[in-house]
Structure formats: structure tokens, C-alpha cells
Amino acid sequence: MNDHAPQQHRPNRLRGRRRAVAATVTAVAAAVVAGVLVPATTASAGPRKDVVQQSIDALVQKDGVPGALATVKGRDGRNHTYTSGVGDTKTGAKVPVDGQVRAGSNTKPFTAVVVLQLVAEGKIGLDANVDTYLPGLLRGDGIDGRTITVRQLLQHTSGLPEYVNKDSVLKEPQRYFEPRELLDAALTQKARFAPGAKWSYSNTNYLVAGMIIQKVTGRPLGEEVNKRIVERLGLRHTYFPVPGDMKIRETHPKGYQRAEDGSWREYTELDPSWGWAAGGVISTNTDLNTFFSALLAGRLMPAAQLAEMRTTVPAEGMAPGVRYGLGLMSRPLSCGGLSWGHGGAIPGFQTFGGVTEDGRAANIAITTLPDSDATINHADQAVDEALCR
Numbered sequence: 001m002n003d004h005a006p007q008q009h010r011p012n013r014l015r016g017r018r019r020a021v022a023a024t025v026t027a028v029a030a031a032v033v034a035g036v037l038v039p040a041t042t043a044s045a046g047p048r049k050d051v052v053q054q055s056i057d058a059l060v061q062k063d064g065v066p067g068a069l070a071t072v073k074g075r076d077g078r079n080h081t082y083t084s085g086v087g088d089t090k091t092g093a094k095v096p097v098d099g100q101v102r103a104g105s106n107t108k109p110f111t112a113v114v115v116l117q118l119v120a121e122g123k124i125g126l127d128a129n130v131d132t133y134l135p136g137l138l139r140g141d142g143i144d145g146r147t148i149t150v151r152q153l154l155q156h157t158s159g160l161p162e163y164v165n166k167d168s169v170l171k172e173p174q175r176y177f178e179p180r181e182l183l184d185a186a187l188t189q190k191a192r193f194a195p196g197a198k199w200s201y202s203n204t205n206y207l208v209a210g211m212i213i214q215k216v217t218g219r220p221l222g223e224e225v226n227k228r229i230v231e232r233l234g235l236r237h238t239y240f241p242v243p244g245d246m247k248i249r250e251t252h253p254k255g256y257q258r259a260e261d262g263s264w265r266e267y268t269e270l271d272p273s274w275g276w277a278a279g280g281v282i283s284t285n286t287d288l289n290t291f292f293s294a295l296l297a298g299r300l301m302p303a304a305q306l307a308e309m310r311t312t313v314p315a316e317g318m319a320p321g322v323r324y325g326l327g328l329m330s331r332p333l334s335c336g337g338l339s340w341g342h343g344g345a346i347p348g349f350q351t352f353g354g355v356t357e358d359g360r361a362a363n364i365a366i367t368t369l370p371d372s373d374a375t376i377n378h379a380d381q382a383v384d385e386a387l388c389r
Contacts, residue, residue: 087253104344112327142191210277255348
């Protein structure tokens with residue numbers, strides 16, 4: 001999630017803040033063109049390390065993360081997977097290839113896609129106010145649901161304050177939260193600014209968007225996400241967990257946070273109700289690449305809604321040049337052009353990634369939520385290098 005702003009590549013934002021739309025790996029593309037590639041199972045199998053393997057090795061060896069894993073799709077359309085470090089600090093077990101991780105704020109694009117599908121179906125209006133669907137729900141100091149639109153929720157221009165308190169989650173990771181309980185915590189605060197006045201990342205926006213989806217469809221948010229996106233794309237290792245489902249179902253590395261004494265404290269099991277519409281999804285690097293590639297290719301919504309999703313505003317406080325659309329971030333590449341995606345952070349895991357117009361894709365996951373901006377920057381750079389080679 002990031003409790004500040006995501007980063008594309010930073011959302012760190014279910015910590016949804018450090019930065020989705022992270023949204024936050026390889027030299028594989030170049031290798032593909034040259035016709036030389038390490039086996040698709042793991043880059044470390046070959047005698048030479050490519051830039052992706054070097055990058056995630058550095059995240060482990062220099063930045064000190066327990067484990068890292070990555071998937072890169074080159075111009076040939078094939079996925080190439082990488083691992084480094086350990087998946088279990090106690091046993092020393094290897095990081096599983098393409099293991100499942102908590103995807104954090106990558107959940108926001110899933111939620112936004114469902115909203116935009118409902119817009120296409122005529123069930124939600126992008127410029128309708130929140131009170132149209134949830135009358136009287138948003139009231140507070142400078143907060144009025146009659147003046148906040150659905151578009152502003154998805155774009156983080158509503159001015160709603162943040163509900164996430166990372167410290168409380170770290171203290172009680174298995175506690176169940178009702179969406180209304182989380183919203184009430186946000187509404188005790190003052191609005192950050194008048195709706196539409198500026199951009200500011202807040203997980204609360206997607207909490208409300210999830211509540212609108214449930215009101216309009218009459219179904220749980222997770223069911224809509226799984227039916228409309230996961231099943232439609234055949235994402236076999238992605239799901240929206242139900243509240244109380246604290247485990248990661250398939251093979252996965254464990255997630256950690258540093259304790260005050262410097263040791264690793266495990267946060268693999270976490271009640272997903274805390275992240276919910278803003279950060280609850282569990283996925284793999286490969287599935288996230290597939291999701292964002294399909295999204296950009298127009299396979300999840302009509303062209304008109306995709307155009308709205310890709311209409312961006314400057315994302316203040318994030319990396320230079322990053323812009324935010326409706327649950328989707330764009331980021332300039334060092335080699336020219338843009339990558340699109342989000343990224344996500346939640347106790348135990350952080351993901352970074354992006355896809356390009358010509359089909360390249362890269363996603364990296366690390367098994368901790370780093371406190372160092374340097375680590376985040378290194379992972380962002382690794383994604384950029386992967387997409388530019």
C-alpha cells in the first residue's frame with residue numbers, strides 16, 4: 001500500500017506512500033535482439049550475469065534486503081525470471097522462482113479498472129459526486145462527498161486525508177478492519193485541500209472507490225476484481241483475498257521488517273482487510289506484467305475509458321516526470337518514451353515495475369518494506385535499465 005505516495009516503482013504507498021502506481025528488469029530485451037539469452041527459468045543458471053541479475057544481487061548484497069525476485073518480458077514476448085537472496089531467513093531456503101507476493105498498491109489499478117468497466121456499462125459516472133452512490137458518507141472538516149467526484153478519487157485529487165497508519169499495522173498485522181472503520185479514521189482529520197486543487201496520494205481515495213463498487217454491484221469488491229480481471233486474463237497466481245485469509249496461498253518468499261534490535265521480524269501473514277481496495281491483492285511478478293500489458297493493450301476496457309485512465313496530472317512529490325492517471329502512473333525512461341504501471345508497498349514486501357507500448361515489461365519484488373530511499377531508487381533504476389536494454 002504505501003503510507004505515503006506510491007512510487008511507480010515506488011508506491012511505497014501502502015506504506016500505498018513512498019512511491020502506485022509504483023507501479024517499481026532487464027537487459028533481457030537487448031539480449032533477445034542479440035539472440036543470446038540465459039534460460040527462462042532463472043538467469044543465474046548461465047555463466048554470465050546480465051544486468052537484471054546484477055541489479056537484484058545488489059539489492060540483496062548492498063542494500064541488505066533478505067530476498068529479491070524479478071520477471072522481465074522481452075521483445076520476444078517471453079518471460080525471464082530471476083531470484084537472489086533467501087526466501088526464509090531462518091532456514092536459508094532459496095527465494096522461489098516467480099513466487100507469490102503481496103502486491104500492495106498495485107491493487108489500485110485493479111480497483112480503478114473495475115470502476116472504469118462500470119463507467120463503460122453506464123453504472124458509474126466519472127464526474128458524478130460520491131454522494132450519488134454513498135449519500136452522506138463523506139463529511140468532515142473540509143470534506144464533503146457532494147463536492148468530490150469519482151474521477152478525483154481515482155486520480156488522488158480529492159484532498160481526502162490518509163487512513164493508513166503503518167505503525168498500527170506493524171503492531172497488529174493480523175487484526176481485522178472494516179472498511180468503514182478505516183474511513184472513520186481518515187475522517188477525523190482535516191481535508192488536505194479543496195477537491196481538484198492539487199494532487200496528493202491517499203489510500204483513502206481507493207477505500208471509497210471500493211465502497212462505491214460494492215454499492216453499485218451489490219457484490220463484494222474481491223468478487224468483482226476476481227471475476228472481471230483475474231479470471232478474464234487467466235491470472236492463475238493472482239487473487240483478491242477475503243478478509244481473514246491471512247496466508248499467501250502458493251509458493252512464496254517470506255516477508256520481513258527490521259525490528260528495533262536489527263533482527264528481521266516476519267510479516268508474511270497479514271489480514272488483508274487493512275489494504276483492501278488500496279492494497280489487498282496477492283500476485284506474482286509474471287502475473288503483474290501480464291495484467292499491466294493487457295491493460296495497456298486495451299483488453300480490459302473500451303478505448304474511451306482507457307484514454308481516461310491514461311490522462312495524467314503531475315504527481316507532486318514523486319520522482320521527476322512521474323504523472324498519475326486513474327490508478328495508473330507514467331514514468332519517463334532514460335532511453336526515451338514512457339513506462340506505465342504502479343508499484344506497491346505493504347509490510348513485508350515492495351514491488352516495482354512498468355510496461356511499455358511495444359510490449360516490454362519488468363517487475364521486481366523485494367521481501368521487505370525498506371526505510372531507505374536509496375534502496376527504493378536502486379530498484380527503480382533496475383526497472384528502468386531492464387526496460388531500456
